Structures are given as structure tokens and as C-alpha cells.
Amino acid sequence: MSYQRSSGCDSMLKRCLPLMKKRQRKGITNVLGAILFVFAIVALTSIIAVVSIEYGGYIRSADYLSTIERERSQECIRFAHTTDAFGQLKLNITNVGSETITLNNLMVHNKSGGGAFTISSMVALPITLNPGMAQINYVVAGVNLLYTTDCTVTFVSERGNTYIIVIEGISIWYRD
């Protein structure tokens, strides 16, 4: 009886040992696999999320750049002028482009009077012209068409375009 028992125990042990070893190895491999998988997923997800957000920002900036440069190239203004009895310059400003133009700065460089240079911000009261619109009789303060006049008047638009009017004596040059 005892021989039979011991024989049964041995045979059971012999059968179980490989199974135990197998299970042990499989268990550790599974854990390691799960660890690597979780680590890889977390790392990849984080990297992809961060890079895609930054790439999205870059694409938005490129879109902004192309839009503003296209609008800038489509700005176009034509001038005409009159003077009153005292030589006061009055400008007719017409938007002949295809974009709305906002003139928000005016520079006057008086070359005859010691080179005085003034920048007048028109932000508070800008000239906004839709396509085809005109501003009639716009007075540039302090600029008269006299024989002694020698100055340059420059309008700067919101998109950074400049429109220059050169005045020498009673002669005036601009884009017409």
C-alpha cells in the first residue's frame, strides 16, 4: 500500500512540476508584457498628442500668414486732390482694391522746416474704406500747397501697406 501511495505521489509530482514551472514563467511574461504595453501606449499617446497640438498651432499660423499677405497684396488706393483758397490740401482717397482698407497712421515728413517728422495715430478715428468707397476732402492738418512746401505725407494701412504723397511747392505726386 505504502509503495503504491508513494508511487502515486511521485507520479503526481512529476506531472505537476512542469506545469508549475510553465505557469510561473507565463505569469511573469504576461506581467512584463502588460507593463511594456502600458508604457508604450502611454508614451506614444503623450507624444502624439503633444506633437499634434503643436503641429495644429503651426498650421493655424501658416493659414494666418497666407491670409494676411493675400489681403495685403489686394489693398489698393488712389488719390486725387484739391486745395482751398489758402492752399490747404484736401485729399480724395478711393479704395480701388478688393479688400476693406483701414488707414490708421499718418506720417508727415516736413523736409523744408529742419526735417521735422511727425507720426499721427489715427487709431481713434481711422479712415475705413470698403471696396469702391471714397473719402472726400480729407484734410491733412498743417500741409498746404505753397511754393515753400517740401514734404512727404505717408498713410499706413492696418495691414502695413504705405501710400506716399510727395509735395514739392505746388506740385504733388501720388499714385493716381
Added chain:
Amino acid sequence: MRMMRRSRRGVSEVVATLALVAITLAAMAIYVQAFNTYFAGETGLLTGIFRIGAEQNFERISIAYLFQNDTQLEGASLYVALYNYGARNSTVVKVVIDTDTLEYTPSTINTGELVLLRLNQTVTVGSVHVISIITEKNNVVSTQFRL
């Protein structure tokens, strides 16, 4: 037999738990480090490339006008009117006139602002020159001019 099996299975679970705790702590450390880096204004290589490119695209300045005083006068200077029409404030760090590089004291031009820069340099009247404005974000605005 059962006790042996249980005991080994238990060790494996403890190891797995420890490993997961270690992973969690490592992940938390990485995220804390990333947040610190983010709030310190630092970026990784790829992120930095995109971010710098985007900032460059948002920065737009134009040279509106150029003139200089009578060169016979003492203290004659070249003046440059710059207008910022971009979506970011711009800082001018260098000015290059023809082949001369002027180290310019950095000055910031806010969005929508028109400023006059005074350069301690004069150029010959009647000939064509090239001026380049270099900003902190490494944008370059150039134009030819003749006075």
C-alpha cells in the same frame, strides 16, 4: 501542492503590483517633469520647431518709411519707420545696412504700432542701399532705398 502553487501565484501578483506601482510613479514623475518644463517655457525638439515656426509666422513687420538728417549736421542719423501688422509683438535686435551690421539695442514694437528707429549711421545720398531688419524671432525684413 496547493500551498506551493498558491505561494508562487502570490509572489507573482506582488511583483505585478509593485511593477504597476513603479510604472505609475514613473509616469507621474514624467508628467510632473513635463508640466515643469511647459511652465518654464522650455520645449522639446520637435515641439520647439513647430512653436518657433508658428511664432515666426505670426510676427509681421514692414518698413514704412526711411529718411535721414542733413549729413552736414552733427548728429546726423538714419531713421526707419517700422509698422507691426502681425499678431505678435516684435523685437528688433539687429539692423544691417549694405554690409554693415549694427548691434541695435533691442526695442519692442507692439502689434498695430508704428515706431521710428534712430540708427547711428548715415548713408550716401543718391545711391541705392539695402537695409535689413532682423528680429528676435529671426525674421528678416529687407528693402532697397535711395535717399
